Amino acid sequence: MLKTPPELTGRQPPTTGTPMPALRDIFLGFFSIGINGFGGVMPFARRMLVEQRHWLSEEEFIDALSMCQFVPGPNIVNMAVIIGARFQGKLGSLAGVLGLMIAPMIIVIAAYTLLVQVADNPIAIGAIRGMSAAASGLVVALALKVGMPMLRRKYVSSLIFTVAAAVAVGIFRLPLLPTLAVLVPISIVTQWRRA
Amino acid sequence: MNDLIDLAALFAKIGLVAVGGVIALIPEIQREVVEVHHWMDLRSFSTLFTLAQAAPGPNLLLVTLVGWYVAGLPGALVATGALVIPPAILAYSLGNLWHKLKGSPWLATVQAGLNAVTVGLIASAGILLVRASYVSIVAGMLAAGSVLILMRTKTHPLWLLGAGALLGALGLV
Numbered sequence: 001m002l003k004t005p006p007e008l009t010g011r012q013p014p015t016t017g018t019p020m021p022a023l024r025d026i027f028l029g030f031f032s033i034g035i036n037g038f039g040g041v042m043p044f045a046r047r048m049l050v051e052q053r054h055w056l057s058e059e060e061f062i063d064a065l066s067m068c069q070f071v072p073g074p075n076i077v078n079m080a081v082i083i084g085a086r087f088q089g090k091l092g093s094l095a096g097v098l099g100l101m102i103a104p105m106i107i108v109i110a111a112y113t114l115l116v117q118v119a120d121n122p123i124a125i126g127a128i129r130g131m132s133a134a135a136s137g138l139v140v141a142l143a144l145k146v147g148m149p150m151l152r153r154k155y156v157s158s159l160i161f162t163v164a165a166a167v168a169v170g171i172f173r174l175p176l177l178p179t180l181a182v183l184v185p186i187s188i189v190t191q192w193r194r195a
Numbered sequence: 196m197n198d199l200i201d202l203a204a205l206f207a208k209i210g211l212v213a214v215g216g217v218i219a220l221i222p223e224i225q226r227e228v229v230e231v232h233h234w235m236d237l238r239s240f241s242t243l244f245t246l247a248q249a250a251p252g253p254n255l256l257l258v259t260l261v262g263w264y265v266a267g268l269p270g271a272l273v274a275t276g277a278l279v280i281p282p283a284i285l286a287y288s289l290g291n292l293w294h295k296l297k298g299s300p301w302l303a304t305v306q307a308g309l310n311a312v313t314v315g316l317i318a319s320a321g322i323l324l325v326r327a328s329y330v331s332i333v334a335g336m337l338a339a340g341s342v343l344i345l346m347r348t349k350t351h352p353l354w355l356l357g358a359g360a361l362l363g364a365l366g367l368v
Contacts, residue, residue, distance in 0.1 A: 035251050035252070038251050040254075067286075070306070071289055074216070074254070074279065077255070077282070081283045082290065101275070103252070104252020104253065108250040108259060109268075112246055115242075122366070125363075127359075127361075127364040129334060130337060130359035130361070131249060132244075133328045133330075133338045134356050134360075135249070137342045137355065138352050139321040140322075142317055142321070145345075161311040161315065162311050164315065165319065169315070176212060176226075177212065188308030191304045
């Protein structure tokens with residue numbers, strides 16, 4: 001944990017002794033995360049922020065990450081917002097988010113446009129079928145990976161809520177908001193009683 | 196125009212419940228996009244997801260592609276902006292609250308409680324996408340194979356997508 005928590009906004013230079021990143025640096029830093037981040041951007045974010053540019057210490061990165069997980073919304077975008085804000089205020093946030101999103105958005109739209117051009121080509125159709133099957137496996141693996149620690153620590157009480165959420169949303173196709181409104185409070189209370 | 200308003204409303208709502216990352220929201224996005232709004236069928240949705248996974252950048256590119264599919268460039272910008280901007284404003288303004296809360300035991304309790312549900316949502320995203328992409332026995336084996344490889348090794352996911360694309364292009368899937 002940080003001894004002196006950095007204020008979120010305001011122009012605080014990196015505690016690592018690195019010079020204050022300018023708007024351009026923030027844009028380019030997050031740009032590099034965006035274009036490198038294949039299959040999960042957070043590892044690239046850590047590498048850029050901590051190892052390459054030394055904008056954050058390891059502890060500050062972990063702190064920022066857990067704050068991003070606390071706030072709703074895509075974690076990496078929130079990361080760009082709070083890191084940008086810390087160095088260059090509102091404009092810094094904007095530079096970070098634009099840098100992160102611009103190239104991947106153009107690339108993915110271009111890829112889609114290209115795919116539409118060859119939509120009747122059996123090779124392209126086959127490639128998408130094969131890729132989709134592999135991609136669905138990625139998500140199952142992700143669920144298993146994040147779920148495993150719950151098994152190991154014998155969090156049987158929390159597993160009930162995992163299964164309930166999977167059945168409600170995945171099998172019965174119930175809307176998310178009512179499902180969360182029921183499951184999340186009970187799940188939290190169960191955790192609290194266990195603690 | 197109506198589509199743009201619908202996209203904005205949908206993804207603003209989804210962004211504000213996104214506490215487990217975009218993958219956990221896939222079942223809800225699919226339900227709204229395919230079953231409620233009938234913007235596309237399940238197969239197209241699965242294709243958009245696959246492209247978003249194969250492209251560099253955050254998982255939320257799925258939302259960009261859904262917006263593009265529904266309403267072109269304005270759709271892509273509106274959907275992405277609606278997902279990203281309200282949480283960004285929250286992240287920007289909640290910093291001080293966060294520094295007060297962090298380390299408190301009930302915050303950990305809340306996160307553990309949320310976590311249990313989030314894992315279930317990711318699992319249901321997996322179920323959904325496996326079903327959508329199950330076009331043949333080989334497709335099922337590919338999905339099962341990538342799960343095994345990812346659990347057992349440190350293989351980069353892109354290799355698995357590439358292998359799937361290759362097998363598919365050869366007409367084997």
